[in-house]
Amino acid sequence: MSSKKIAITQLEATLQDIKTEGAPIKVGISSCLLGQNVRFNGGHSRSTYCDNILSNLFAFESFCPEMAAGFGAPRPTLRLEGNPDSPRLAYSNQPGSDVAKAFLAPSANYVETLDHLDGYILMKKSPSCGMSRIKVYQESGHPHAETRSGLFTELLQNKYPYLPIEEEARLNDANLRENFILRVYAHHEFRHEVNAQLSMKALIDFHSRYKYVVMSQSQPAYKALGKLLSGTENMPLIERRDRYFHLFMEALSKPAKRRNHCNTLTHLLGYLKRSVESSVRRDILAVIEQYGRGEVNLTTPITLLQHYLKHYGSEYAKQQRYITPYYPTQLGIRNQI
Known part of the structure; x- marks a missing residue:
């Protein structure tokens, strides 16, 4: 057995005893990724990481738009044709056909029911579920240079523009994987801690964490969000909440850069200035600089900093989600970034 398979097996065993704290985090997912035989060929595209690992963290809700539309499996392959802005959905063995209307109706109804989700994982290259780079074919049979998202994904993104969405294949990238899970947990906490009992205090408390x-x-977003909560702009609380949430989720939409992590870690080190001797702080700073040079992973300086903040930091520093943005730590999400 390869070392990668051994590591996955060990992680699966560890996760058997893990229970997500608080309300379960509900995440939508393409049915084929959980091993359901809904693909055009009657098979599936089961994701080991989603089905064996993430299923221990998230309560998955699966959906296949083709099956919901009654297309069945197996079925002829589907592709997008015509204008990239408003393409037809056609069977590849019937050029010029259009089943988009039949496809979109049940998907549109389903999308209206998803405001309880905190994320969505989609199947790549699908004319229905792909996030991007989906080809649209011309009458000549050649694809347009312009690509787009799948039809179901477009409905989902239009209805929930700040819902964390990712393609399963992109979760193989450590930085994209960490960023997606970070966004899911943040989205979940905002819904339950701010939206559930909206008040200015709840919004400020969330921002503090x-x-x-x-x-x-993002430094610009950091400044803009602080200004938004300063109260200098007069606006209704709901509008302030919405503006905050949109800017917040936009700020988290891409993986953080290494230099930004170093800057943040150095700021948090400042909370130990009066409680930890300078030689120890210099050692921590040296590890942060090692991370900046790519010599150690992010977990190394964070674990070291977390230890000292736990014993010598202020309550404000201890509550920072940057240190523990998701759980359980056994996932080792930051071990590769």
């Missing part, structure tokens, strides 16, 4: 997460993602 996520302040350094935002700093690690």
